[in-house]
Amino acid sequence: MTSPTPPSPASPPPRAKRHAAGTDPRKRDQILAGAWEEFRAHGFDATTMNGICRAAAVSKGTLYVYFQGKEDLFVALVEQQRDRLTGQLGFALSGPGDVASRLTAYAVALVQVLTSDEMLRAQRIVVAVAERMPDLAQRFYDAGGRHVLGRLGRWLAEASAAGVLSIPDPPRAAQQFSELAMAGVWRQRLFGVLREPPEQSVIDALAADAVRVFLAAYAGTAPPDSWKGAPGF
CATH class of the missing domain: 1.10.10.60 (Homeodomain-like)
Incomplete structure (x- = not known):
């Protein structure tokens, strides 16, 4: 009679992937x-x-x-928030509808994030040390505001090239649109005049006004729905 085949030893569990330092x-x-x-x-x-x-x-x-230190940590936190914001804004600009609809969605997302408690805390931290630590303030702006405005400027340049907008200076127009979208509420939130984020109805009204004023200045000659948006915002 043949002896039963002994069970094969159990395979060792897979080792967790090790990351370089x-x-x-x-x-x-x-x-x-x-x-x-x-x-x-x-x-x-x-x-x-x-x-x-x-x-x-x-x-x-x-x-x-x-x-390397606190400054690097703080800038990395800003970049983390920026990436989240950029994702939301990119989704808004690549969404359905014409240029007005997508700019409206962008304005709503921008105000929602920049007037949130978490984002305001980061801004206040920088304002408190900006005079003594201008390098930190510069890194904060480069990692956040400059990056986001640059991407919006490139999107506006593409829309202008397609004829749905007519913008001679897209970087300046990106700043103008952002200021229009946040008219009043961002500064009031930053300085504590508004203790809570603005209600959605206020944000929607600001966005609608911003888009109306912006398009009155920069409307192009091509049909508004003839362009699907710049890829890879």
Whole structure:
């Protein structure tokens, strides 16, 4: 009688993928989440790297593998928020409808994000230290506002090239449209005059006004629905 074949040993569980030092996205997000807790609670000056380590539950050695210091951490947080904002705005500009509809959706998304509590906290932190730390203020603007305005400017340039808009200076027009969209509410939120984000009806009215004024200045000759939008906003 043949002996039963012994069972083959169980295959070892797959090993977790190892990341090179400073490249694990989950660890980076963990550090950023802890850093934001500290910045939000204490502001930029009073936040310490030790406090960030405690909030993020990482060692100081691990923290410095990913970020050089508080300024790098803060700018990375701005870039994280910027990427979320850019995704929302890009979706608005690539959505259905003509140019007016897409600019309206863009204006609504812009106001919703820039008047949110989280975004305002970041802006106030920078305003508080801008005079003493102009380099941080510059990095904040480059990582956030300049980046977003640049992408809108390129979209407007494409719309102008297609004839649905007529814009001689797209970068300036991008700034103008953003200011129109946020007329009044952003500054009132920044300085605490408005304690809560504006109601949706207020945002919708601002967006409609912004688009009406903008198109009165920059309407092109091609039919408004003849262009589908620049790819890859």
